[in-house]
Amino acid sequence: MTANPNVPLRVELTFELPGTAEQVWQAIATANGITSWFLPTDLEEREGGTIVTHMGESSSPGKVTGWEPPRRFAYEEPEWAALAGHEGADVSPLATEFLIEAQSGGTCVLRVVSSAFGTGADWEQEFLAEMEKGWRPFFDRLRLYLVHFPGQRVTPLEAAHTVKGTTAGPVLAAMRESLGVEEVGQSVDARGLAGQVERIGESDVLLRVTDPVPGFLGLAAWSTGEDEATAVVQGQLFSEAAPAFVEQERPGWQEWLQGLSIPAA
DSSP: OOSSOOEEEEEEEEEEEESOHHHHHHHHSSHHHHHTTSSOEEEOOSTTOEEEEEETTEEEEEEEEEEETTTEEEEEETTHHHHTTOTTOSOOOEEEEEEEEEETTTEEEEEEEEEEEEOOOHHHHHHHHHHHHHHHHHHHHHHHHHHHOTTOOOEEEEEEEEEESOOHHHHHHHHHHHHTOOSTTOEEEETTEEEEEEEEOSSEEEEEEEESSOEEEEEEEEEEETTEEEEEEEEEEOSTTHHHHHHHHHHHHHHHHHTOOOOOO
16 A cells, blocks of 8 residues: 555536526535435535535535535545545545536536545445446436425435345335336325336436425435345425424335345345
């Protein structure tokens, strides 16, 4: 291992989004905005402020390094190697930058760049590749948020369950089968949440729900070991009734995950 990491690591994504630069800024550079389409996030909305992204039982703390509304938002996460199981690895902080460019017709181009320096270890590139794969579906939520709920207060809904003796594929298949998810555009009833299928990915499904509370509901599965997978329900709901609904329904979603019928891999 080198004393000074010098192998570049980089992920770059570009999206065209509905909304003004100010609306996109609110969605990516405020605590409520980020939580409305990504993961629950604490944020001191200023340069030098702290940012903490919560991922179930784990979290990633960081520091805001760029704050130029409504154009540029940047932060660094020094402990990203620990998330990959390599605490103390000789890597630089993971720096993430959001650049917003206003377009004609009330749209924007958003460019997202995450970069760091490592030692060239295989796990470093694998981590960034998995990060890119995991990030992309969230930007579909961002588009929906900007169309349907810009600036509204969010209430997150989260439940997760780890399944032994299987992999991510059978877990997601069991989730889809239980809710009757077959194709994009179809209407579904997700345990009392009426909505429509917006996305079916390799490891995730996204629903836009309308009744009894509006918002999004995501289903995802990923392998967490050679013979283990985690199933996740992660939603964002928008209405005055959402907090009470989430408090009432979260235990039911947890029980649903634990009761899925999943064949062994």
